[in-house]
Structures are given as structure tokens and as C-alpha cells.
Amino acid sequence: MADFTRDAQRKDGLSFYCRDCRILRDEASRRKRLGPVRNNIRPRSLVVPAGHQWCPDCGEVKPLSEFPRNKRMPNGYMTYCKPCHNTRTRASLEKNGGSRNYHLRRRYGITAEHADQMLAEQDGLCAICREAPAAHVDHDHASGRVRGLLCFNCNGALGQFRDRADLMLRAADYLQRSDQTRTGAPAGATFVDLPRRCP
Template identity: 35%
Template sequence: MFEPDVRRCPRCHQNRPGTAFRSASGRPTQSCSACLERSRLTNRVRRAGLGPAGRRADNLRHKYGLLPEEYDALRAAQEYRCQICGVHEDDIEAPRTGRPRSDGSPATEGVRLVVDHCHRTGRVRGLLCAGCNVMIGNAADSPEILLAAAAYLSRDAEPAPRPQLARLRILDTVPDGRPSRTVQFRGSVTIRLDGHEVHVAEGSTTTVVSPTGNFEVIT
């Protein structure tokens, strides 16, 4: 029977004190710290031999289950733009990633469009710029929060100016004929009257003389 503060590591099958099953940040771990450190060193050596392209492929496979070809196909399908804001990847500064390597080999180049995925299902949703990816992450992937934020910002948005009226005043060719009438349009308009085109500018009144008074709107 083990003491209360002793656990068996499932990797090395050794009995370790409970303090050995804590990460550097204090979070509990399944394996002991010695096994985790060996695993980190082994993985570091393995990745050092992959080269930049191999490390990129390893990152995509391990984090998102994607092949580099699948990532590039997503980029092409999105026309190399962020799926939210539409910025082109050429207009995004490439982030610096990785630590300087002791052997002088280059670190894996940071991508301009990052993979966005559902943290609940793991499904890849698309590629985003870093700003949009952080935005939806800070919103906890909640459409309700993002819609509320859009409504909040819309309150201070300046309303679009309402177009002024354009007025068409039609007179009869006979002085004592039918009464004159005025037709109003919202914004400028072009009409056809008695075979002639007449443009009525926004905010103005245009007077015409017509034997019929009949017209049609062109634009």
C-alpha cells in the first residue's frame, strides 16, 4: 500500500512523490516530471532533424491533423485572404516564431494565415489573420458575443445621409389648361417626357412644359 503522497508513473512505472506530477506552472500532470523532460528532449532532437519544411508539416499534423498540401489548398480556396476581414496574406507581416537555434539552423517560418479550429470538436474552420483569430478567441468562439459587439459598435456609427428630394414641376402648353403638378423623387432622377430626356438633380426643382404631362422614369 502506497503512502498518500506517492503515485506510480504510467510511463516509467516508478513510484514518485506527488510533487513530481506537477508542471512548471503548477498544473497536475499524468506522467512524472522526469518522463516529461525526457519526452521533451526526445521530441526536440527529433524535430531538429526535420528541417524547416519538416517542422512545418509536423506542426500542422500534430495541432490540426492537416497535411501541408491541405493547408495550401485552403489558402487557394480563400484566395489567400483572411476569411473574416479579407486582408491578403501579402499584406500581413510574417510573424517571427521559434527560438534561436544553437546549431544555427533556421526556425520554422511563421505563417501569415493561421489555422482556426473549433476547440470543442477540433474541426478546422478556415484560415484567419492573427488579429481575427485572437478576436474570436477572446470572444470564446461565441456568435452571441460577437453580434453583441457589432451592435455595440453600430450605436456610434454615423447614419448614412438621407438623399434630398428632386422635384419635377409639369406645366400645360395651354396657359389656361390643366393645373400644374409637382412630382417628387428621392434623389436625382432622369425621365423621358414627350420623347426627350430630362435630368432632375437632387435637391432641385425642374419645370417642364408638356402637352400630355405623361413621363417615364429612366434612372
């Protein structure tokens, strides 16, 4: 009697199938209902020892060391083992047009074709200095809108000025005043570079 689950709809109050058979039938029914897309559900009858995990893709039970770490998951590990995880990652990259296209779409919302078109329109040069090759996508951090392609230095400068035009104008004014002070110095004045001192 303990091998059978309760079923209030039957006269004797017990299920027609024993527990093990009932689990197998429920599992088969669930797989049939969910279809091939969701057939990666762990079989209830499968026993997973401590320190191990079941991989839905290959269907194997492996030690946790065979799974990539992920702090966001309840057990601290990814769902798929390392080989299956790598296969899924490669398939996802190919589906999205390669790693460059995937990165640009995910981070900036543009495709590699769009980035190449922008680069051609800028003649391959930075949109600000027009001297160095444009290698970085510049975007407005508030709206996420892509503004153009910049060189490393110009992109870094915008970041240092926190994308604030008023600070950049003050910096330009400062440089102009500094040049005027030098050129407006009294005749015969020399500028001497002081030696550096160690702290």
C-alpha cells in the first residue's frame, strides 16, 4: 500500500499505478505536452549525487567542476556543462553574425554593417581629431544613442570630461588663455622647465 499514492477519485483511495510507474508516466506525459523545445527537463527518476549536476544538453550527470561558475545561479554554477555551454555560445554568436556583430548589437544597438558604414563616412578617422583611426564607438550615456566613432584618446577625453560640453568649453578657454599669457609675456622673458623632484 505504501508503494501507491493517494487518489480520492478511486474507490479504494489509491492510485492505479505504483509511485515509480506513476513518475515515469507523468514524466512521459509532460515531455509530450511540452514538445521537443522543452525536452531538456531533468527526469524525476534521475538521482544526482551531492557535488554533481545534470546537464540538460548532453543528459549526463557531471561533477560541479565541469560546469562554469555563475554567482547569479542559486547553486553558483551554470545550467550547462562547459562543453555544452561553449557549443551553445558558438551557436549563438553564429546566429547573431559573429562576435563583433553580437557585441555591437548587445552594447550599442547597432550592427557591424552600420558601424562599417559610419567608419566609411568618417574616412576611417576619428570624428573629433580627424587624425587617428576611429576604433571606438561613442554613445550618449543618458540616451544610449550612438554619436560616432572615435580614437582611443578622444573617446577617453570625453569620458574624463563626463560628456559635459560646458567643462570642455572651459578647458578650451583655459588653453587659449594659457597661450595668450605665454605670447603676451614681457620681452626677454624665458620659460624654464624646473627639474622634477622625487617625493
